[in-house]
Amino acid sequence: MKILLPSIFACSFVSLPLLGFSAFPQGGQDRPHWKDQGDTLIVAVSGDADGFLPIVNEQATAGAIMSLIMPAPTDSAFDGKIITLPSAAKSWEWDKTHTKLTYHFRKDLKWTDGQALTAEDMAFAYKLYGDPEVASPRQSYLERMDPKKPFELLGPYTIRFNFLWPYNEQTMMAHAGLSLVPKHILEKADKKRLLYHPLHTTKPIGHGPFRLLKWVHNQRIVISRWRGVKTTPVPYLKRIIFKILPEYQTQLKELETGKIDMMETVQEKDLARVSSWKNVKVYKRGFRFFDYLAWNLKNPLFKERRVRRALTMAINIDGLIKALLSFDGKVYGTKAYSTFTPELREFYDPHFQFLPFDPKKAKTELAAMGWKDSDGDGVLDKDGKKFEFTLVTNSGNPRRADAVQIIQQDLAKIGVKANLESREPVTFFADLRKKNFEAALAGWSAGLFPDPSDIWQTPDAEHPRLFNFTSYSNPEADKLIDAGLHTANPAKEARIWRKLLKIIYEDQPYTFLYWKSSHFAVHKRFRGIQPNVLSVLYRVWDWWVPKAEHKVKY
Amino acid sequence: MFAYILRRVLTSIPLLFLLATLLFILIHLVPGDPSDLHIGDRFSPEYVEQIKKNMGLDQPVIVQYGKWLRNVALFDFGESFANNRTVSSRVLEALPNTLLLSTISLVLIFGLGVLMGIISAVRQYHLSDFILTLVSLFLYSMPSFWLALMMILLSAHFMPSWPLSGMVGEEIIGKLAAIQEAKEFGEPLTVHLSNWEILLDRARHLVMPAFALGIAGAAGVARFTRSSMLEIIRQDFIRTARAKGVPGRMVIMKHALRNGLIPVITLLGLYLPFLVSGAVLIESIFAWPGMGRLIVTAINQRDYPVIMATSLLLAFLVVIGNLLADILYAVVDPRIRYD
Numbered sequence: 001m002k003i004l005l006p007s008i009f010a011c012s013f014v015s016l017p018l019l020g021f022s023a024f025p026q027g028g029q030d031r032p033h034w035k036d037q038g039d040t041l042i043v044a045v046s047g048d049a050d051g052f053l054p055i056v057n058e059q060a061t062a063g064a065i066m067s068l069i070m071p072a073p074t075d076s077a078f079d080g081k082i083i084t085l086p087s088a089a090k091s092w093e094w095d096k097t098h099t100k101l102t103y104h105f106r107k108d109l110k111w112t113d114g115q116a117l118t119a120e121d122m123a124f125a126y127k128l129y130g131d132p133e134v135a136s137p138r139q140s141y142l143e144r145m146d147p148k149k150p151f152e153l154l155g156p157y158t159i160r161f162n163f164l165w166p167y168n169e170q171t172m173m174a175h176a177g178l179s180l181v182p183k184h185i186l187e188k189a190d191k192k193r194l195l196y197h198p199l200h201t202t203k204p205i206g207h208g209p210f211r212l213l214k215w216v217h218n219q220r221i222v223i224s225r226w227r228g229v230k231t232t233p234v235p236y237l238k239r240i241i242f243k244i245l246p247e248y249q250t251q252l253k254e255l256e257t258g259k260i261d262m263m264e265t266v267q268e269k270d271l272a273r274v275s276s277w278k279n280v281k282v283y284k285r286g287f288r289f290f291d292y293l294a295w296n297l298k299n300p301l302f303k304e305r306r307v308r309r310a311l312t313m314a315i316n317i318d319g320l321i322k323a324l325l326s327f328d329g330k331v332y333g334t335k336a337y338s339t340f341t342p343e344l345r346e347f348y349d350p351h352f353q354f355l356p357f358d359p360k361k362a363k364t365e366l367a368a369m370g371w372k373d374s375d376g377d378g379v380l381d382k383d384g385k386k387f388e389f390t391l392v393t394n395s396g397n398p399r400r401a402d403a404v405q406i407i408q409q410d411l412a413k414i415g416v417k418a419n420l421e422s423r424e425p426v427t428f429f430a431d432l433r434k435k436n437f438e439a440a441l442a443g444w445s446a447g448l449f450p451d452p453s454d455i456w457q458t459p460d461a462e463h464p465r466l467f468n469f470t471s472y473s474n475p476e477a478d479k480l481i482d483a484g485l486h487t488a489n490p491a492k493e494a495r496i497w498r499k500l501l502k503i504i505y506e507d508q509p510y511t512f513l514y515w516k517s518s519h520f521a522v523h524k525r526f527r528g529i530q531p532n533v534l535s536v537l538y539r540v541w542d543w544w545v546p547k548a549e550h551k552v553k554y
Numbered sequence: 555m556f557a558y559i560l561r562r563v564l565t566s567i568p569l570l571f572l573l574a575t576l577l578f579i580l581i582h583l584v585p586g587d588p589s590d591l592h593i594g595d596r597f598s599p600e601y602v603e604q605i606k607k608n609m610g611l612d613q614p615v616i617v618q619y620g621k622w623l624r625n626v627a628l629f630d631f632g633e634s635f636a637n638n639r640t641v642s643s644r645v646l647e648a649l650p651n652t653l654l655l656s657t658i659s660l661v662l663i664f665g666l667g668v669l670m671g672i673i674s675a676v677r678q679y680h681l682s683d684f685i686l687t688l689v690s691l692f693l694y695s696m697p698s699f700w701l702a703l704m705m706i707l708l709s710a711h712f713m714p715s716w717p718l719s720g721m722v723g724e725e726i727i728g729k730l731a732a733i734q735e736a737k738e739f740g741e742p743l744t745v746h747l748s749n750w751e752i753l754l755d756r757a758r759h760l761v762m763p764a765f766a767l768g769i770a771g772a773a774g775v776a777r778f779t780r781s782s783m784l785e786i787i788r789q790d791f792i793r794t795a796r797a798k799g800v801p802g803r804m805v806i807m808k809h810a811l812r813n814g815l816i817p818v819i820t821l822l823g824l825y826l827p828f829l830v831s832g833a834v835l836i837e838s839i840f841a842w843p844g845m846g847r848l849i850v851t852a853i854n855q856r857d858y859p860v861i862m863a864t865s866l867l868l869a870f871l872v873v874i875g876n877l878l879a880d881i882l883y884a885v886v887d888p889r890i891r892y893d
Contacts, residue, residue, distance in 0.1 A: 007705075019601070047851075051638065132604070137606040200638070201638060213731055213738075217647055218843035219721065219722070219841075220720075220727060224735050239728075239731055239735075241724075244841065245719055245720075245841045246838050246841060247719075249703060249706070250840070255705050257714040257718065258714070259717070259719075284829065304880065395655070426856060431585070549653060554732040
């Protein structure tokens with residue numbers, strides 16, 4: 001049977017061959033639960049996607065869907081660190097200097113349109129990723145590759161990446177592990193207008209376990225399994241529907257009444273209630289998010305490290321965790337001491353020595369620095385200036401709104417006056433970057449690759465360090481970061497990062513608050529779910545529903 | 555009359571121009587710009603610069619303004635910053651959804667409102683008037699988003715199968731997908747979907763948002779109708795009608811209502827912008843993909859072209875709505891003449 005693609009393709013500047021899908025292998029029968037194959041998963045997402053071309057995609061939800069349509073050449077697992085597994089690239093090797101990485105591709109792969117998938121597609125993708133005219137958000141992935149020859153094709157199925165120096169192996173593989181794109185389609189496209197290419201906006205061509213079936217803007221994105229897939233097993237689920245539901249409360253009610261099967265995030269306060277629903281199971285994903293209090297080091301109040309340490313000692317962080325992240329006798333947070341997630345086991349120190357919560361000592365420390373309440377108004381002063389500042393946070397986050405109030409009270413007890421202000425999120429984030437704040441309560445979603453340079457290294461002409469909001473600068477830390485980013489020896493690297501995190505903690509440019517665990521909820525009929533810090537839909541091709549419990553039979 | 559309309563239309567042109575200029579200035583005064591959206595994880599400043607250049611944000615504001623004005627005069631609203639499509643296509647996608655929802659709730663507002671108002675007026679100080687007044691005051695003072703959330707909570711509890719959000723139910727979505735898979739991927743076709751099913755599904759999805767959106771307005775219209783009817787009922791010509799033996803129902807429905815509705819009809823013109831702006835909160839809560847949601851998302855994303863286009867459309871409708879209200883006034887009330 002031959003079917004013409006919808007008209008959007010017919011009138012576009014891409015010419016596509018007629019597709020004969022029935023010619024593809026209908027794989028999957030050899031899978032252990034194949035007799036239970038079928039059913040549909042409905043996932044609620046809070047916002048619409050931007051597009052599915054990995055070269056120009058920015059938005060996270062779209063990125064997660066994209067990775068099921070156009071996956072990376074290698075697969076990943078996580079066990080204290082990222083582990084790379086074969087996929088389209090069936091094997092790889094390093095040279096002796098650990099700067100040259102050679103991938104060997106499988107020879108039997110095809111794109112969903114029937115064209116062969118080779119290492120040439122990867123070379124072509126990297127040409128686009130690295131091209132300044134394309135303006136890919138992932139351009140920086142090529143920063144540590146040889147600018148003259150970042151990669152070279154050694155044959156149709158072999159490609160080599162040339163790095164400038166050896167560093168953390170997982171990070172190197174990630175830098176050389178971006179998703180492939182079909183060369184035969186994009187070759188003739190205008191590279192400056194990839195954002196408007198149908199591959200991005202309407203109909204991606206991939207090689208992954210799913211393909212895009214339908215995207216109704218602001219309503220839903222439907223992906224259907226592709227039984228010709230070879231880079232992953234054929235999914236048991238027949239399709240996944242991403243339903244766009246901006247309101248969290250509506251998502252909860254739809255989950256309760258079985259209209260959706262999955263919520264990507266369930267807030268801590270609702271966990272006990274959601275767990276009690278008889279059709280829903282809650283899964284824990286681990287620590288990816290943390291909140292911190294940033295001190296603007298350019299502000300005379302916070303210039304002295306001793307002052308910042310005193311402020312941290314005045315804040316009851318355990319109390320914050322108890323007040324904000326504990327519900328129904330369960331604690332969903334842990335104290336933070338760095339920007340590295342506790343999930344990165346090699347670098348995490350479970351016995352880290354935190355500064356004590358000791359308001360008395362905080363007060364004597366500040367007094368020793370000359371901060372005393374000389375006029376008896378309850379607020380410390382020095383040379384006629386009061387210890388008073390504005391503590392900002394973003395609006396729309398109840399947890400942070402509560403946190404700043406508790407912190408304000410803690411600080412008031414030692415005579416420090418914090419005035420609270422909340423700013424609209426986009427403005428807040430822009431202000432942080434412009435360093436237009438005195439103290440700010442904000443958060444990070446932590447990456448799984450160790451690279452503290454953007455947050456902690458001193459800016460220079462070449463590296464503006466966009467996320468160094470506090471203007472932190474410590475030559476010793478700078479040196480350690482450079483050293484850490486230049487070693488491929490895991491033991492040595494772990495030593496360096498541990499030392500660095502300790503130095504930064506001693507300096508207290510942030511008062512590190514807490515990591516919070518994230519949770520997602522899925523209907524109980526789905527089996528084979530492996531909760532993972534990497535993504536909520538981790539290995540969704542292994543999810544299955546026993547035939548008798550199938551809800552969607554078509 | 556014609557001269558009057560022409561005069562009004564001509565004077566609204568500079569008004570709209572002034573509005574557009576003011577909007578442009580206001581939007582550029584709001585802190586943050588669209589390129590902020592693109593600063594996520596590890597984006598280089600060169601990349602942000604490139605993005606700004608692509609969006610034309612590197613040019614002086616006055617140049618941006620001139621370009622925008624010229625394009626708008628040619629009905630070209632540009633491309634959305636946030637998702638690579640033309641502004642007109644995004645507006646045209648959201649507009650029909652909002653029109654559907656707001657038309658239904660307008661019918662509710664005026665249908666239910668006028669009915670409640672008449673009963674209240676005719677039965678003034680009776681129990682039914684008392685109850686209707688209480689109910690309409692209660693509904694009128696209820697924030698609509700709260701009402702919406704309560705409706706969701708209650709229906710989830712008492713009618714778990716009733717749709718809570720969106721425009722299309724899960725079953726229809728699934729069947730549509732199965733049909734498309736059969737067509738495009740050669741999967742076996744096992745389902746049937748009738749237009750009747752689709753229509754019924756859409757109607758079910760409309761009930762809650764239309765009700766949440768319209769009920770407060772209906773309560774308002776009811777109060778309006780009541781006081782207007784009460785005034786009319788006491789007038790001499792009504793007494794005359796009754797005296798010459800016209801049946802009571804006829805007196806109310808024909809003589810009183812026609813006159814009592816004059817101020818209500820003018821309200822209709824003022825509701826025109828509402829038809830298109832949708833309701834920001836209601837659309838978000840019920841995940842209704844309409845104009846309200848489009849506008850809010852655009853504001854959050856600092857998507858200037860979308861904000862400008864939608865605001866201008868609304869401003870235009872306010873002007874037209876006012877004009878229409880004035881004209882309607884003259885049409886239904888022969889005592890009013892525009893010269």
